[in-house]
Amino acid sequence: MQFTKCALFTLMLLAFMATASANTTMSFNITQPNAAGVGFPGPFASETITVPTGGGDATITINGLTQGLYTYIIGDGNSFDFNFSQAVTLSNMAWVGGNANTALTDGGSGNVSQFGTFNKTINGFDGLNSAVSSFSFVAHGATPFLTAQGVLIPNSNGFIAAIHVFPTGSSCPAGGCATFLAGDGGGTVQAVTAEPGTFALIIGGLLYLFGRTKLERILKLIKFNRRSEPLTA
Numbered sequence: 613m614q615f616t617k618c619a620l621f622t623l624m625l626l627a628f629m630a631t632a633s634a635n636t637t638m639s640f641n642i643t644q645p646n647a648a649g650v651g652f653p654g655p656f657a658s659e660t661i662t663v664p665t666g667g668g669d670a671t672i673t674i675n676g677l678t679q680g681l682y683t684y685i686i687g688d689g690n691s692f693d694f695n696f697s698q699a700v701t702l703s704n705m706a707w708v709g710g711n712a713n714t715a716l717t718d719g720g721s722g723n724v725s726q727f728g729t730f731n732k733t734i735n736g737f738d739g740l741n742s743a744v745s746s747f748s749f750v751a752h753g754a755t756p757f758l759t760a761q762g763v764l765i766p767n768s769n770g771f772i773a774a775i776h777v778f779p780t781g782s783s784c785p786a787g788g789c790a791t792f793l794a795g796d797g798g799g800t801v802q803a804v805t806a807e808p809g810t811f812a813l814i815i816g817g818l819l820y821l822f823g824r825t826k827l828e829r830i831l832k833l834i835k836f837n838r839r840s841e842p843l844t845a
Contacts, residue, residue: 637662638760641677642775642794646725649777649792653679656777656794657686661763667756670700670763673748674775682779682789685709687736687743690793691716693724693774694732695767700751702734709745713737716747727795728769740778740788771795 641655649656655677662671674692676684686692687710702718719733734749736742757763764772774795778788 636665636760638763640773640796642773642777643797644727645777645792645794646727647792648790649794652682652777652779652790652792654794655679656684657775659773659796661760663757663760663763667758669753670751670757670760671748672751672763674746676745676777681783682781683745685740685743685745685778685780686747686775687714687778688739688776688791689735690719690722690724690733690774690776691736691743692734692747692776693722693727693730694751695730695764695772696732696751696753697757697762697765698753698755700732700753702732702749702751704750705747706749707744707747710742714742714744716744724774724795725793726769727771727774727793727798728767730767730771730774736776739791740780743778766798770798 637660639658639660642657642659643655645652645654645656656679657674657676659675660673662673663669672694674686676686678684705716707714707716715737716734719735721729721731722733723729724733732751734747736744751757751763766772774793776791777794778791780788783789
């Protein structure tokens with residue numbers, strides 16, 4: 613009985629910790645192109661939002677993806693666009709790729725093609741030559757973000773993020789294949805990922821409980837067999 617109570621408490625604790633950890637990271641893809649990007653295979657980029665357990669600033673990372681013959685990089689006006697749930701200031705901007713002229717700056721609110729108006733746009737300098745393959749930054753709100761899911765909200769057109777895409781690859785000329793804007797799935801349920809440590813904790817806890825249960829059964833069986841042995845003179 614004592615072990616059963618302990619096991620129940622442990623499982624409840626693991627469930628609580630798993631829920632808390634799962635709320636710290638959200639990942640989604642940029643999948644929907646405007647008319648200029650129709651025919652190019654997606655998704656075009658992946659985005660990950662991380663908020664510390666207990667709340668704080670949001671760290672956002674965007675990576676251009678490779679699909680078949682095309683590698684997608686991001687740049688120019690409306691390079692990265694977001695609809696935040698509150699007013700934010702940006703810091704710790706960092707990127708991979710580009711050239712010596714690459715610069716990314718806060719452009720405030722702006723309209724992005726068919727995807728509507730976003731309350732935070734980030735603009736790049738120049739186009740293809742200064743485009744980047746990866747970008748990350750920290751968003752600081754007036755109040756701490758409590759979960760990754762609460763960082764962005766759909767705009768009036770149903771989108772939470774958009775980018776300015778440049779397809780590159782061996783089939784593209786020196787000036788690039790094309791350039792187009794693309795948004796997330798548009799109001800779709802975003803994927804939530806738990807931290808690896810959470811899975812390890814849950815698995816370890818379940819293995820521990822399983823092992824304890826098996827051990828108790830074996831010990832009870834041994835005691836029963838001893839009691840059942842006939843007495844000898």
